[in-house]
Ligand SMILES: Nc1ncnc2c1ncn2[C@@H]1O[C@H](COP(=O)(O)OP(=O)(O)O)[C@@H](O)[C@H]1O
């Protein structure tokens with residue numbers, strides 16, 4: 643199983659939109675587990691599920707197993723562990739290593755090809771638990787000045803947590819979102835990110851498409867939609883690029 647964490651500490655940078663579309667895109671050919679770690683539960687809504695007030699992915703922090711939280715979604719190959727909406731991370735003293743331990747105790751890696759994790763914007767125990775199991779981290783960012791700053795901050799947090807946990811740094815992929823090629827600032831910001839953090843980390847940009855907002859109303863991720871659209875094409879290409887990069891990373895270790 644390959645675990646892909648979608649993360650950026652900046653809110654509104656299309657983490658959830660990216661998480662549901664990558665998870666659903668991968669589910670077309672593989673079995674996928676989606677963990678909705680942001681208590682807002684928007685990823686759960688995005689894959690056609692109701693929010694849970696009783697049992698969800700956050701229940702692992704109060705002694706539940708991960709697998710008892712699993713529910714089916716809009717796609718047969720996509721399993722969701724939904725957000726537990728009233729979970730308060732600050733009520734708990736020590737939440738280190740809980741997700742990693744659940745993966746191991748329940749042999750989760752044997753049952754799925756991919757695990758995609760949508761994360762909250764805060765650098766809290768939820769994000770740390772996610773980074774602890776990450777093989778890859780996708781950082782979506784809006785191409786504005788603060789978006790570029792946020793990518794740098796996210797990368798620093800990633801390297802810091804890898805050092806702290808004494809683990810290999812995850813593969814990093816940077817994804818420009820809500821990109822408009824006719825806006826000079828967008829082009830400049832993408833170039834800046836390429837130059838600062840390396841072209842090899844960049845994925846092709848996702849354009850602006852209102853359907854990417856509307857998909858949350860229907861509960862069907864755009865990548866599973868029959869109708870052609872910009873958002874569909876862009877996220878399809880994003881999944882293809884990721885699969886290519888994963889293959890490359892496996893071959894060259
Ligand atoms: N490419 C896009 N084009 C248009 N709207 C988008 C696009 N990506 C995301 N959005 C919208 O932007 C808002 C923030 O996206 P979301 O995925 O919720 O971000 P985050 O999870 O980082 O807070 C949502 O309303 C979403 O529908």
Ligand SMILES: [Mg+2]
Pocket residue numbers: 657658659680684761
């Ligand atoms: Mg979100």
